[in-house]
Amino acid sequence: MQEQVAIGIDIGGTNTVIGLITAGGKCLAEECIKTEEYPLMEDFIERIHAIGRERSAALNLSLAGVGIGVPTGNSDNGTFNASNLPWRGVIPVAALFRERFNLPVFVVNDAKAAVLGEMSYGGARGMKDFVIITLGTGLGCGIVINGELVHGHDGFAGELGHTIVTPGGRACGCGRRGCLETYASATGIKRTAIELLATEIDDSPLRKIPFADIGSKMIAEAAGQGDPIAIKTLRYTGEVLGLALANLVAIIRPEAIFLQGGAARAGAHFHDAVNRAMDENLLFLYKGKISTRCSAFSNGATVGAAALVWRALK
Amino acid sequence: MQEQVAIGIDIGGTNTVIGLITAGGKCLAEECIKTEEYPLMEDFIERIHAIGRERSAALNLSLAGVGIGVPTGNSDNGTFNASNLPWRGVIPVAALFRERFNLPVFVVNDAKAAVLGEMSYGGARGMKDFVIITLGTGLGCGIVINGELVHGHDGFAGELGHTIVTPGGRACGCGRRGCLETYASATGIKRTAIELLATEIDDSPLRKIPFADIGSKMIAEAAGQGDPIAIKTLRYTGEVLGLALANLVAIIRPEAIFLQGGAARAGAHFHDAVNRAMDENLLFLYKGKISTRCSAFSNGATVGAAALVWRALK
Numbered sequence: 001m002q003e004q005v006a007i008g009i010d011i012g013g014t015n016t017v018i019g020l021i022t023a024g025g026k027c028l029a030e031e032c033i034k035t036e037e038y039p040l041m042e043d044f045i046e047r048i049h050a051i052g053r054e055r056s057a058a059l060n061l062s063l064a065g066v067g068i069g070v071p072t073g074n075s076d077n078g079t080f081n082a083s084n085l086p087w088r089g090v091i092p093v094a095a096l097f098r099e100r101f102n103l104p105v106f107v108v109n110d111a112k113a114a115v116l117g118e119m120s121y122g123g124a125r126g127m128k129d130f131v132i133i134t135l136g137t138g139l140g141c142g143i144v145i146n147g148e149l150v151h152g153h154d155g156f157a158g159e160l161g162h163t164i165v166t167p168g169g170r171a172c173g174c175g176r177r178g179c180l181e182t183y184a185s186a187t188g189i190k191r192t193a194i195e196l197l198a199t200e201i202d203d204s205p206l207r208k209i210p211f212a213d214i215g216s217k218m219i220a221e222a223a224g225q226g227d228p229i230a231i232k233t234l235r236y237t238g239e240v241l242g243l244a245l246a247n248l249v250a251i252i253r254p255e256a257i258f259l260q261g262g263a264a265r266a267g268a269h270f271h272d273a274v275n276r277a278m279d280e281n282l283l284f285l286y287k288g289k290i291s292t293r294c295s296a297f298s299n300g301a302t303v304g305a306a307a308l309v310w311r312a313l314k
Numbered sequence: 315m316q317e318q319v320a321i322g323i324d325i326g327g328t329n330t331v332i333g334l335i336t337a338g339g340k341c342l343a344e345e346c347i348k349t350e351e352y353p354l355m356e357d358f359i360e361r362i363h364a365i366g367r368e369r370s371a372a373l374n375l376s377l378a379g380v381g382i383g384v385p386t387g388n389s390d391n392g393t394f395n396a397s398n399l400p401w402r403g404v405i406p407v408a409a410l411f412r413e414r415f416n417l418p419v420f421v422v423n424d425a426k427a428a429v430l431g432e433m434s435y436g437g438a439r440g441m442k443d444f445v446i447i448t449l450g451t452g453l454g455c456g457i458v459i460n461g462e463l464v465h466g467h468d469g470f471a472g473e474l475g476h477t478i479v480t481p482g483g484r485a486c487g488c489g490r491r492g493c494l495e496t497y498a499s500a501t502g503i504k505r506t507a508i509e510l511l512a513t514e515i516d517d518s519p520l521r522k523i524p525f526a527d528i529g530s531k532m533i534a535e536a537a538g539q540g541d542p543i544a545i546k547t548l549r550y551t552g553e554v555l556g557l558a559l560a561n562l563v564a565i566i567r568p569e570a571i572f573l574q575g576g577a578a579r580a581g582a583h584f585h586d587a588v589n590r591a592m593d594e595n596l597l598f599l600y601k602g603k604i605s606t607r608c609s610a611f612s613n614g615a616t617v618g619a620a621a622l623v624w625r626a627l628k
Contacts, residue, residue: 129467143565145459152567153443154603162597163561174597247477251457251565253466283476283488289468 002062007052007101008306010110010299011035011070013084013137014186016044017299018051020061021306025121029055030299039086041093045100052101064313065104066097067305069113071140074155078107084138084173106308110134110301111158112149114260115142117304122258122296129254132300133160133245133292135263138173139181139188145252161185165244184241186216186263193219193233204229220266231269238273245274246281249290260295316376321366321415322620324424324613325349325384327398327451328500330358331613332365334375335620339435343369344613353400355407359414366415378627379418380411381619383427385454388469392421398452398487420622424448424615425472426463428574429456431618436572436610443568446614447474447559447606449577452487453495453502459566475499479558498555500530500577507533507547518543534580545583552587559588560595563604574609 005020005028012035020029031051038044056063070093071082078094097105108116114132118124124132128147134140139161143150150157161181162174169178170191182188194211197204204227206214222230245257259274275291282290297303319334319342326349334343345365352358370377384407385396392408411419422430428446432438438446442461448454453475457464464471475495476488483492484505496502508525511518518541520528536544559571573588589605596604611617 141565145464146462148460150459150566153569154567156599157565157567159564159567159597159599163564164557164595167557176595176597243478243481248565250473250477251455251471251562252464253468253471253473255467281478281490283473283490285470285473 002060004064005056005061006064006306006309007048007066008113008302008304009048009066009068009070010113010301010305011068011085012110013071016048017302018048019299019302019306020052020055020059021303023310025117025303025307027299027303028059028061030302031055036086041087041091041096045096049100063101063103065106065309066101067113067308068093068097068105068107069110069301069305070107071110073107073109073113075106075108078105080107104309104312106305106312108305108308109142109155109158111140111142113301113304113308114140114295115144115149115304116307117297117300117302118258118260118295119144119304120307121303122300123293124256124258127255129252131248131252131254131257132295133241133257133259133264134301135185135259135261137185137187139185140261143252143254160244160248163244165240180240180244184237184244186261189216189219189233189237189263189266190214192236193229196229196232196236200229200232202228202232206230216263216266220270223269224267234266234270235273237266238270239277242274242277242279243281245278245292246283249278249286250283253286254290256290257292258295259292260297260300264294316374318378319370319375320378320620320623321362321380322427322616322618323362323380323382324427324615324619325382325399326424327385329450330362331616332362333613333616333620334366334369334373335617337624339431339617339621341611341613341617342373342375344616345369350400355401355405355410359410363414377415377417379420379623380415381427381622382407382411382419382421383424383615383619384421385424387421387423387427389420389422392419394421418623418626420619420626422619422622423456423472425454425456427615427618427622428454428609429458429463429618430621431611431614431616432572432574432609433458433618434621435617436614437607438570438572441569443566445562445566445568445571446609447555447571447573447578448615449499449573449575451499451501453499454575457566457568474558474562477558479554494554494558498551498558500575503530503533503547503551503577503580504528506550507543510543510546510550514543514546516542516546520544530577530580534584537583538581548580548584549587551580552584553591556588556591556593557595559592559606560597563592563600564597567600568604570604571606572609573606574611574614578608
């Protein structure tokens with residue numbers, strides 16, 4: 001008999017990741033496509049359908065269903081309406097995928113998909129109070145309290161990335177200034193590096209690369225090779241995020257904070273700076289009792305989106 | 315038959331309020347004593363015992379039990395250990411009151427007492443997600459999510475007053491700098507007024523009063539009479555608190571935020587400034603959907619502490 005997998009999809013502003021995930025949370029195949037290359041939703045679905053069918057056929061797997069994590073994803077009606085994605089208005093994404101795949105389809109907020117992954121198969125198993133921070137193009141946040149995802153009064157809790165940490169600070173895509181995600185995210189890391197190229201005089205290979213081509217991965221690599229601008233960039237990012245997390249601890253006191261996403265893998269300079277700044281800014285009640293952990297998943301949201309399928313089929 | 319009341323006690327850094335509260339949440343008598351005038355816990359208990367016995371005898375009421383709301387109050391073992399109160403170390407307050415009153419005694423964190431009052435008898439009845447902010451000597455905060463008080467991993471959630479809003483800002487009793495409660499609390503209001511007396515040149519009756527004698531009530535009254543320093547003080551306080559609350563909304567998205575405590579009654583200048591600053595700083599998702607409300611209680615914590623007694627007797 002063929003092994004069953006669920007397709008877990010993590011739709012992000014830059015990348016969309018498609019994973020084939022077993023009921024045990026194991027990712028048997030993963031593929032990444034550029035979200036912005038699909039201005040038409042039909043083409044986007046067609047591409048994912050092709051990937052799902054080809055990859056599962058090649059591995060002799062059968063498909064049990066589709067789980068989709070997407071910014072503003074609404075589990076109740078299977079739609080989303082996200083300003084950072086190519087498609088405008090309310091998109092009935094569950095209905096559209098269901099029509100093409102002829103399989104059960106489930107939709108969830110991207111950050112909550114990450115939470116489900118960590119809770120079902122990752123480091124948060126057995127925890128009742130924890131937080132996942134996803135550092136991608138923006139900063140996503142999923143909060144679990146008393147063992148339950150925090151949805152808030154109307155489903156829009158967890159917008160930690162849009163807490164204002166520097167009044168009058170960097171312009172944010174949300175129309176305001178100084179939001180945490182303008183500093184602590186892949187985009188924020190890039191903006192900090194550019195700012196430091198202007199304010200500092202250290203020599204750096206980054207000076208030879210146009211703004212548009214600089215990425216957070218490149219900065220992490222440069223830091224690993226000792227580039228002072230890149231090291232200062234990751235330290236500064238860590239300090240901003242560490243303070244914000246210390247404040248978050250004072251409000252909800254989670255057991256652990258998991259960091260996910262590309263920028264979370266920006267190496268020791270970054271991770272040390274986050275933990276140092278967090279500990280320095282913690283109220284005495286929490287000092288030494290909490291630090292951030294890197295998530296076990298390269299993409300926890302695909303695993304969590306797939307978990308929705310397995311939960312429904314139980 | 316005599317009507318039954320519970321004694322609800324709200325122990326604060328400056329004042330301790332004792333209320334006689336019916337099972338329906340009505341306060342039949344209230345008295346306020348200065349906490350710092352009782353360096354010995356025995357004298358403190360003796361005074362409250364006298365108040366409870368005298369007041370209940372005068373109104374022909376019988377006492378059903380004692381509920382105590384106190385900073386760091388631990389419901390599990392009936393103790394507290396608070397740095398802003400006159401008594402040092404772990405105080406077995408439930409046992410001490412039980413011995414003197416010979417009645418059932420219940421202890422809870424002061425902010426959570428306020429939450430219980432608002433939930434049991436106030437504006438939060440029927441709400442599943444809300445926040446109470448208590449503006450007294452410090453800033454207390456009780457958070458309810460999915461209908462449950464948020465305790466956090468070790469019982470120390472809700473320290474919103476100790477989130478750092480201005481890195482390197484005002485010195486706080488907790489040993490750090492820039493905590494929200496150094497700006498948004500009765501003490502914070504006083505500190506802002508003093509700062510404005512230095513930075514501004516407006517004439518003000520406050521210039522004739524020594525630092526030690528200025529209080530937030532006096533400032534609220536001066537603002538009501540058009541004093542520009544007092545008006546600027548309340549506006550600034552409102553702006554700091556409004557931004558912090560807008561950030562809190564982004565994290566947990568409550569249905570409502572209730573303001574309690576003396577400073578919450580600092581009048582329209584203050585309340586308008588809080589709501590304006592909150593709305594200005596809200597992410598578009600929440601704009602126009604949430605504002606702060608004044609609690610119905612002059613002291614919600616006494617009512618909430620008494621509710622513990624009634625819940626236990628049910």
